Amino acid sequence: MTRGLFLTFEGPDGSGKSTQVRMLAEHLTQQGYAVLVTREPGGTDIGEQIRSVILRPENTAMAPVTEVLLYAACRAQIVQELIRPALEAGQIVLCDRFLDSSVVYQGYGRGLLDAVNGINAFATDGLAPDLTILLKIGAQAGLARIREKTRDRIESESAAWHEQVYAGYLALEQANPERIRGIDANGSVSEVHDAVLRVVSPLLDASASGAGEAL
Numbered sequence: 001m002t003r004g005l006f007l008t009f010e011g012p013d014g015s016g017k018s019t020q021v022r023m024l025a026e027h028l029t030q031q032g033y034a035v036l037v038t039r040e041p042g043g044t045d046i047g048e049q050i051r052s053v054i055l056r057p058e059n060t061a062m063a064p065v066t067e068v069l070l071y072a073a074c075r076a077q078i079v080q081e082l083i084r085p086a087l088e089a090g091q092i093v094l095c096d097r098f099l100d101s102s103v104v105y106q107g108y109g110r111g112l113l114d115a116v117n118g119i120n121a122f123a124t125d126g127l128a129p130d131l132t133i134l135l136k137i138g139a140q141a142g143l144a145r146i147r148e149k150t151r152d153r154i155e156s157e158s159a160a161w162h163e164q165v166y167a168g169y170l171a172l173e174q175a176n177p178e179r180i181r182g183i184d185a186n187g188s189v190s191e192v193h194d195a196v197l198r199v200v201s202p203l204l205d206a207s208a209s210g211a212g213e214a215l
């Protein structure tokens, strides 16, 4: 089976992931690679519907277990509908957040680590990223970039809660040094982009085939 490359971006809210995903996608497309850009929660039509339920600020009654299951449901759908087929077609998949987000937000943040791991093994059928870029910026600094009025249900959690989530990211980074590459996200957009390219390029060079073909 031909297999592409699965790259994910992680980081606190306000870390600039979406911008960096877009810039990397533009760069890779210009190089001739076939790139699929997607995001979690969401990405598919069904996933985007679930996303709006998860993030609606009015849904304050949502139980933590429900939250874990809804994120996992989104993930099962995106893996089956988009990510696996794209990888089988040899594409580079760039996903704005993936399982690590559930590990830190629901695992560390809500204290449901075992449940997150168990449920997501089922939801992803064992699919894991080849490389994860962690955009590192303190939780408070990230949140400060998001206007209070526009915050979703998760972004509206307390600063202390977001600090706990960020500590989860740092623990994950330490535990998975091969897969997770941390990048300082306090710099300018173009500085961060250059750092992203430095991390991603060796993977492209190491891949079996050239631009525009299956990796």
Ligand code: TMP
Pocket: 013, 039, 040, 041, 055, 071, 097, 098, 099, 101, 102, 103, 105, 106, 154, 155
């Ligand atoms: P976004 O703002 O990066 O699109 O992500 C939406 C929010 O959902 C963000 O606050 C992080 C949160 N989230 C989780 O809590 N668990 C997850 O599994 C994912 C994918 C996101």
